[in-house]
Amino acid sequence: MALLAVPQPFDFELTTERFRSFGRDLANLSVDGALHRVVGARKLVGAEFDLDGFYRWSRGDPVLKRLTKTLAGFRPSLAPDPFETLVTSITAQQVSLFAAFAIRNRLIERFGRRVGSAYSFPTRERLARAREEELVAVGFSRRKAEYVLGLVREPVDLHELASLPDEEVKRRLVSIRGIGEWTAEWFLARHLARPRAWPVGDVALDKAVRAFYPEAEDIRAFGRRFDPFQNLTAHYLLTGARVAPP
DNA sequence: ACCCAGGCATTGG
DNA sequence: CCAATGCATGGG
Numbered sequence: 001m002a003l004l005a006v007p008q009p010f011d012f013e014l015t016t017e018r019f020r021s022f023g024r025d026l027a028n029l030s031v032d033g034a035l036h037r038v039v040g041a042r043k044l045v046g047a048e049f050d051l052d053g054f055y056r057w058s059r060g061d062p063v064l065k066r067l068t069k070t071l072a073g074f075r076p077s078l079a080p081d082p083f084e085t086l087v088t089s090i091t092a093q094q095v096s097l098f099a100a101f102a103i104r105n106r107l108i109e110r111f112g113r114r115v116g117s118a119y120s121f122p123t124r125e126r127l128a129r130a131r132e133e134e135l136v137a138v139g140f141s142r143r144k145a146e147y148v149l150g151l152v153r154e155p156v157d158l159h160e161l162a163s164l165p166d167e168e169v170k171r172r173l174v175s176i177r178g179i180g181e182w183t184a185e186w187f188l189a190r191h192l193a194r195p196r197a198w199p200v201g202d203v204a205l206d207k208a209v210r211a212f213y214p215e216a217e218d219i220r221a222f223g224r225r226f227d228p229f230q231n232l233t234a235h236y237l238l239t240g241a242r243v244a245p246p
Numbered sequence: 247a248c249c250c251a252g253g254c255a256t257t258g259g
Numbered sequence: 260c261c262a263a264t265g266c267a268t269g270g271g
Contacts, residue, residue, distance in 0.1 A: 023269090089252095089253095090253090090254095092251095092252060092253085093254065094252090094253045094254075094266075094267090095250095095252090095253090095266095095268055096250075096251035096252080096269060097251080097252060098251085098268085098269050099251075099267085099268040099269045100268085100269095102268070102269065103267095103268070136267095139267075139268060140268095141265090141267045142266075143255075143265085143266060144266080144267085147255095177255080178253095178254070178255085179254085180254050180255085182252080182253055182254085183253075183254090186252080202252045202253090203250090203251065203252055204252040205252065206252090207252090208252095
């Protein structure tokens with residue numbers, strides 16, 4: 001971390017808050033204030049977000065104006081690897097993040113590689129050799145185990161998606177069984193850092209938006225007012241709902 | 247014993 | 260096109 005150049009402003013505690021709020025996270029282990037991560041540190045601290053532009057733009061919205069002050073320096077952490085992003089999202093579909101983290105930790109312990117006090121996330125190659133029963137044993141539903149095993153067999157180059165526009169990324173991801181709009185939007189938001197990603201259908205985002213904007217009706221339509229900062233807005237509302245509720 | 251939680255595919259109208 | 264249903268875990 002000492003050699004990592006992070007743009008200012010930056011608040012380490014706020015940026016890593018999510019890794020501590022839903023139980024222990026084996027792949028993003030927070031110990032004694034230091035964040036241990038095997039690879040991808042720059043992504044992890046959200047270095048590529050345009051916070052200055054967001055803060056200037058947010059002055060026109062009283063809710064975000066307050067949140068950007070309260071959460072000053074919060075850089076949404078990004079997921080460094082596309083495969084890990086998708087598998088992690090599958091674990092989080094429908095269930096609480098407490099349950100998702102527990103299942104994900106068991107997946108990592110079972111199929112990942114231990115590196116010091118942290119673990120590397122299971123590779124696509126390793127999970128390609130996993131059996132459905134083994135995934136069920138760590139807590140996946142049978143259906144979700146099918147999704148993961150189907151994903152590892154998809155002939156798609158997940159790294160190539162980074163070069164495509166938002167809509168094309170979504171189109172390709174949603175064509176994969178087990179990946180719907182919610183998962184695709186979070187991929188755009190948390191892996192590719194696309195400014196306009198807006199995870200419609202997310203129950204936590206839905207609740208956060210309604211908490212801060214009681215007048216909100218359709219969340220998809222409401223997101224347009226945050227253009228072109230939907231991604232940062234979603235993250236500030238979600239974290240705000242936890243640490244600085246209205 | 248419920249109910250909810252950062253969805254999705256499947257089925258049936 | 261939309262409504263109903265099953266899924267499996269963790270916390271309240």
